[in-house]
Amino acid sequence: MMSIETPEPALNLAFEWAKAAMDKGMVDNPELGYGLVAGWGPAEGGARPGFGWFFGGDAAINSYAMTGYGDFESMRAAFRFLAKFQRADGKITHEISQAAGMIKWFEEYPYAFYHADTTPFYIAAVYNLYRQSGDIKLIEELWPNLKNAYQFCIDNDSDGDGILENSKAGLGASELGSLLEDLHQDIYLAATNLEASFAIRELAEIMKDTQLRDLAEQKYQRAFASLNELYWNQTEGRYIYALTKSGKQNTEVTAWAAVPMMFGQLDARRASLTIRTLSSSQISSDWGARMLTNRSPAYDPMAYNNGGVWPFLTGFVASAEYAYRHNHSGLAHLRQLARMTFDHSLGFHPEILSGDFYRPLDESVPHQLFSSGMVITPFIRGLLGLRADAPKKSLMFSPQIPASWDKLSVRNYLFGKSSISINFRRTGLTSLSYEISKDDDDPIKLQFEPSLPAFARINRVLIDGKAARISPNQSDYLKPALSLETTLKRRTLIEISFTGGIEIEVPDSPTQTGDRTSSLKILEVMPSSANSLNLSVEGLSGKTYKILARAPNGIQEISGAAIKGDENGWKAISIEFPATEGDPVYQVKLIQIRPR
Template sequence: DKPGAIILLDVNTTTPLTIVPGFMPVMQPQWPAGIGGQYSYWDDDVKAYVISESQQRGLFLCGSPVAQQMAAPPAHMFADNPIQFKIDIKPREAKNNFIPIVIAGSPVNTKYDSVKVLYNNLLGNIETLYKKNCEYYENLRNSTVEVITPDEKLNLAFEYGKVALNNLMVNNSTLGNGLVAGYGLSGGGGRPGFAWFFGGDAFINSLAMNSYGDYSTVRSALEFTQKWQRQDDFPIRKKSRDEKNIDVGKMSHELSQSDGLIDWWNDYHYGYNHADTSPWYLAAMGDYFRKTGDVEFIKKSWKSIVQAYNWSKSKDSNGDGLMDLKGAGLGVLEFGALVKIFNDNYTQSLWTQGIKEVNLMAKYTGDKEIEKETEILFPKAQQALEKIFWIDDLGFYSFGAAEDGKQVRDKNIYSSASILFGLMNNGRSVSTIEKFNESDMVTDWGVRNLSNKSSMYEPTNYNYGTIWPFTSYFIGAAQFYAHFNLQGLETVRKTAQHAFDYGLGIVPEVFSGDINTKLGEAYHDQGFSVSGYVFPMIRGLIGLEVDALNNKITFSPKIPADWKFLKVHNVNVGGAIVNLDLANENGRMELLAKKISGRNIQIEFSPDLPLGTESNSMHVNGQLVKPEMIHHKQAEQLKIILDLEEESSVVLMYKPSVSVFLQDHSTPIGDTNEGLKIISQNLDGKKLTVHCEGKPNKDYELGIMNYELVKSISGAELKDGKLIVNIPGTGNDFLKHEIAVEVR
């Protein structure tokens, strides 16, 4: 909570040592603001360089109490080379002490003496500040959902992800406290990329943060975005009294942190250039409301919510119930052949979800008019989605359609947004996900935004062929929604692996579609890239949904057959804290639900089991019960509802079946797409067929559970408890393949 940074050097040396820290000062505010007249000098009183500009609107200090000045910098400009100081270290001193380097900054127009006080304050309280930081992140971990799985790397990625998302909160002394989109170097051009306040990114990330219960941060972020919602004469001023503003209620897309030094809203045209930000706001507000039951905040925000709803609704130019991009702004794409397409599946799905959320919130605010209107509008919009986007001969939902109804026939990952929210026909959703599981979309480090069979495909094109970890948010959650659980886990794992390649918990913005490497233009630390694995992990793989309005937890784990346990702790539902412990031995699954504090709640326990699994019995707290059995194309599911007062147990005894699972492996940076792709499975009587794709004459390994039940196999060899798959053929392209397993 201070504008400063402390670096502690832990030095181990047996001889005298000199360390020379150096840095290139960039005394510039964020683009598009700029200042001249920068200078630097050494202040020997604090053993630090002072960096400022002629009007001293901003300045910072960088130094160390044991530093010595080296060459003096130019008096009225910055040097072309790094500014350096030296630290002489004796072995005995190094053994018992850290060597501090301190950086102290300032809000705009802070006097030098105040920054000097801050510098000395940081220096004099290093241990206190260190402990305070540790306590902060320990509290973040202990007050939000904790997930423990057999996959230790995934557990760690999740914890690092929580830290990365929480670190997006920035308190700008001029603008307030909100979520920025990420962090990275501005480079020579000066534009920081995403260290700005982006409305859409805040809403996207809020759903991931809600998933693990960081509700206070989400509320602060949502409140911040409301400050910049378009009003009749604010923040963009009218050019004349008679000018008509048709964008009242539109949510801001982006805000430079230099607003205050410049007139961002009136002198630049970027603030409101996206259409999808406003329906995202509605979806985010509704999600927060369901997770928290915070009626007070929704009532306080109702005018803002209705304004965003009315603005979005006004962009329905043909009366089909869907907002379109005509006159509304950009959708998910920002350039190229499909930019500003009339019907954008992504934006229109968000709008349809927004209608549903507004209907829910209207019931609690008492707005009967909006409640009735949205009850009529929601099914109308849903029907329009089906009519506009389903491509019958191809068997998947289209990305978009022109005003005359002509559909985009290339596979595009953003179609999965409608499936994630459960808006589409179930059978068609399954068909779409099955098509998206193929190797033209799926790689070993994520999912392409566009099929590599498309004529528009270019592996380094920002919108037409690259891999954004962000899109795993949609396709990963959609895969789990449609019970493609093997594929959903692969999407989560392949995205989460990036959190260890570029800095712990840091996931870059965009990767090549052909090689596992981030692009040169990729923003280094992108928040919604982290959400790309956190969101589907919690809501899909773990299957955790909190409904504070109804005092209910839904726990629908979709874990692989080889996982023997799953622990989900610190689940907050309306102030009640609950721990969920799942044990899964072959033939026996047990859930132990324990209320740690708070009121009594209800739990819906609805785990997925492999195809062909049969339930023998289920006991809740020792009493025999009969669960609801649901057969899906890719999994079997059981469902039971129980009341939790203090502690409850559910014991399921089942007849196991043969099931396969993918072996986890990380993909090194620089690798190409080589891994086996599981497209789908189907069970016909005693025959389990696994549809997959792989490269010819390459040995792939598949895990298999209960292989002793195998009667015969074709398309693979059972060896040492594993399936070895070798696909015959020539060339280096992926080939379709089937593995057929006859079960005893």
């Protein structure tokens, strides 16, 4: 299994505990079979552990963590389990009680097929496992189930936009509350269906089903256009929550727009604008992302779907932030998830917390797998930027390593039958090295796209001591600073040297149980054409915050903040927010830093 070593011991330990939390979800029921449950709760007055049911959607979400750290065998079992209970029309089950083998669960209870999202997410998750494991035999085994599941998606698209509908197929993002009012289709369901079409298109090509491949391609293109246009609100400058039965947009601000962004499905500029909202205090508390903005009339900090903080949604938001290179807010959310490991349910993560105070809701499940898994998914997909395609022997590595980290080690990242390890080192302010090793001689094509300090000018890039051909990018901050391709050997060393540039570090803001939200929010860090780094930040009125900046050639000018001294090679920058009458409120401020 994959393990990590960063300069932050709490993050390293949280990663290990998250793996343990996930492993404890594998259950062998003598009547039902071996599968993955959603979590564990107290027994209360009963004789068995609370909760502990099999949930299809949770399994799909959890699979991105479990596949990522290499537990292929458990995920094969989980997907086979769900396939066994697939409905005749292709729908994948939402939840199965441990007692389902002794009662008429599927016939007399309404919960088994409650949700629509489980079916497309199942397709996407199986495909994700195939991409990293290369297990073609599993695809051949589950191909009838996958085709049947995709047919369910097609059959429940009544308006021809390439996406099935909540109004026809079932629940998605929300199970109760105001977000269900007049609901036709939500952005979460749309994202999972788009990813399912992509998956079926690729898998049908492998299975030599050209008719299905072409159909999936048509559905994908139609759904891609629908998602990017129908869910965009030009006036608000962001993607919205849902489409209504009355043909309008539900413009509520929710965290759910993060799901298509995690998959990289949205226009980069528009996604970046949307992330500004997700990173702000209206969605982001100091312990994670609220499902619904605290500015909504329907907001209730104690409500299950109308304001509570969900760690799994926080993981989606962090993954989205990394996907569109908002790495400072992505790291803040990742640290919040890691810290939660050591509060409340020691070693595990709760299901849901209050939107106003750092504490779980009373009804929250104390050991929720899809909460724990989000320590892992944003780290692998986001901070490391690892995307495997083992069948095509191709690996994407697009790291966004925090500026304060001088080293990072990744051991035993599984890629097909290969094991890959990565060692990152930062030497001084202008030199980076990535040593990538693997345990066999099978060739792997590496697409390497690391982040660099803003305005850094690349001097040279060496691969095993020889000059590399690179594609530099100095104009689009939403894209990596450079891109190169090479073939991985047993040991490959990539060295990058550069001059100039500027980096920002936002110190972590530890949160204690019962605290309210008060930390600085980083909405955007954007290089400008005037050679200054623009920081859009949000802080509480009457409060002063500190960030750190580092530039090899020094800082020439700063506006909107003040330099207050030196800290281990960094400039300490003080940001003050003026006091207001009444209770403190969050305000937005622009900081400009110009390096020499």
